[in-house]
Amino acid sequence: MTAATSSQLLWYTTRATGVVALVLLTGSVVLGVLTSVRFGTAGWPRFTFQDLHRRVSLLSVVFVALHVVTTVTDSFAPIGWLSALVPFTSPYRRLWLGLGTASVDVLLAVTVSSLLRRWVSTRTWRALHWLAYASWPLAIVHGLGTGTDPHLRWMVLLTVACVATVLGAVGWRVVAGWPVMAGRRVAVSSVGLVAVVALAAWTITGPLRPGWAARAGTPRALLAGARVASTPSTHTGRPSPSSSTVPTTAPAAASFPSPPYQASLTGTITQRPLSASTVEVDIATRTSGALDALVHVVITGTGDGAGGVAMQQSEATFGPPGAPSRYRGRIVELEGTHMVLALTGPTGAVLELRLDLSISGGDLTGQLRSIADARSAGGPR
Numbered sequence: 001m002t003a004a005t006s007s008q009l010l011w012y013t014t015r016a017t018g019v020v021a022l023v024l025l026t027g028s029v030v031l032g033v034l035t036s037v038r039f040g041t042a043g044w045p046r047f048t049f050q051d052l053h054r055r056v057s058l059l060s061v062v063f064v065a066l067h068v069v070t071t072v073t074d075s076f077a078p079i080g081w082l083s084a085l086v087p088f089t090s091p092y093r094r095l096w097l098g099l100g101t102a103s104v105d106v107l108l109a110v111t112v113s114s115l116l117r118r119w120v121s122t123r124t125w126r127a128l129h130w131l132a133y134a135s136w137p138l139a140i141v142h143g144l145g146t147g148t149d150p151h152l153r154w155m156v157l158l159t160v161a162c163v164a165t166v167l168g169a170v171g172w173r174v175v176a177g178w179p180v181m182a183g184r185r186v187a188v189s190s191v192g193l194v195a196v197v198a199l200a201a202w203t204i205t206g207p208l209r210p211g212w213a214a215r216a217g218t219p220r221a222l223l224a225g226a227r228v229a230s231t232p233s234t235h236t237g238r239p240s241p242s243s244s245t246v247p248t249t250a251p252a253a254a255s256f257p258s259p260p261y262q263a264s265l266t267g268t269i270t271q272r273p274l275s276a277s278t279v280e281v282d283i284a285t286r287t288s289g290a291l292d293a294l295v296h297v298v299i300t301g302t303g304d305g306a307g308g309v310a311m312q313q314s315e316a317t318f319g320p321p322g323a324p325s326r327y328r329g330r331i332v333e334l335e336g337t338h339m340v341l342a343l344t345g346p347t348g349a350v351l352e353l354r355l356d357l358s359i360s361g362g363d364l365t366g367q368l369r370s371i372a373d374a375r376s377a378g379g380p381r
Contacts (some may be wrong), residue, residue: 010074011337015149017067019158022139024060026162029136031056033169057132061107068104078219093217096145103138106131136166140199145216150207151354151371159203167196213333213340256293256320259351261370263287265295269364271309277302279309283357286321287368294324295355295368297331297341316341318353327351340371 031053035046068084071077079097083090087105088098110132113120120128140159149155170192174185206212267285274280283297297316301309311334318341319326329343332352341353357366 010070014067014070014074015147017063017070018143018147019149019155021060021063021067022143022162023158024056024063025136025139026165028053028057028060029133029166030169032133033173036173061111064104064107091219093146096142096216099138100142100146103135103142106135106138110135137195144203144207150203156208163196163199167192213335218335256323256326257291259370261291261293261353261368263289263291263293263368265355265357265364265366265368267295267364268362269359270362274300281309283364285355285364285366291368293318293320293368295341295353296324297339297355299331316343318343318351337366 031049034049035053071079072081072084077092079090079092083092083097084101084104087101088094090097090101110128113125113128117125140163144150144159147155150159171189174189178185206215265285265287267283269284270282272280272282278300279302281299281301283295283299285295287293287295295316295318297314299309299311299314301311301313311331314331316329316331317325317327327343327345329341331339332342333340337357337359339355339357341355343351343353345351352371354369354371355366356369357364
């Protein structure tokens with residue numbers, strides 16, 4: 001987990017440019033379909049849609065380029081320039097990142113051919129231009145497989161909206177001019193529907209399931225040995241979740257709600273040396289709003305000499321102020337400023353919580369969200 005402001009800025013910029021690029025690519029595909037059916041109105045003649053299609057396509061290329069640059073520049077994941085240009089060469093989520101690289105290469109080929117339009121044959125240019133539509137489904141799968149936001153409701157809704165919009169435009173294209181080439185139109189429709197169903201099934205059983213980071217191909221060093229940077233602590237001992245490091249204005253709740261949980265977090269992060277090479281990072285937070293709970297995470301590992309820690313073991317507790325250790329467990333996933341806790345309750349029920357944190361000096365804020373309801377014991381997935 002990195003506290004460096006520049007690293008956080010790169011991470012947020014990478015996420016934002018990726019989302020914007022996806023929306024723009026979706027708009028480009030839809031406008032391309034409208035152009036292909038020669039759509040136009042009295043107020044919006046055909047050349048208007050053609051010009052808008054070119055501008056949106058160019059803007060999408062710009063945001064894709066920004067997305068690539070910030071991804072490569074961010075040092076958290078081992079993604080170099082070679083991996084950004086040559087598909088399936090990165091050790092980080094090779095397949096899913098490779099699909100994104102393939103999408104970039106397609107857009108790059110279309111952009112270059114458009115700039116060299118005068119020297120490229122019409123047949124070649126048309127083939128490359130039609131190939132550009134393949135960049136959109138590649139980008140969809142890449143975002144779901146590699147991104148850190150697919151589990152978030154707004155991202156799910158955005159992805160569904162993009163797919164539904166393109167599916168509607170393609171459906172319109174298939175219907176327009178019917179029954180000319182009816183067989184080809186039926187074949188395209190069938191392939192499209194099967195692809196959408198397959199995408200939905202894979203998303204539900206893959207990226208939306210706990211533990212996807214490990215299954216997607218995240219290097220083990222990033223899952224269990226991510227850098228943990230914090231502010232050196234002046235404390236001589238480990239702070240307690242119920243101590244002054246966490247706000248304690250609310251009384252202990254008489255009862256504790258059942259999952260699902262979703263709440264904002266505030267708290268502190270401190271670090272102290274245990275030996276010449278071993279350090280301990282203490283994260284003490286409290287939720288606000290409808291859920292009043294304490295979350296306490298302790299990470300022990302080897303210091304890297306630059307304020308970071310390679311995690312070796314962890315402990316975590318979660319519960320109301322009156323029983324802060326109702327759930328106990330450890331970190332099972334750690335990516336940047338995001339972690340997943342696998343916790344076991346007093347009845348043996350297992351709960352998984354995702355913490356998305358933002359660090360400023362020794363203070364932190366963030367969001368807590370349960371990613372699996374309490375269930376019978378048997379260990380985290």
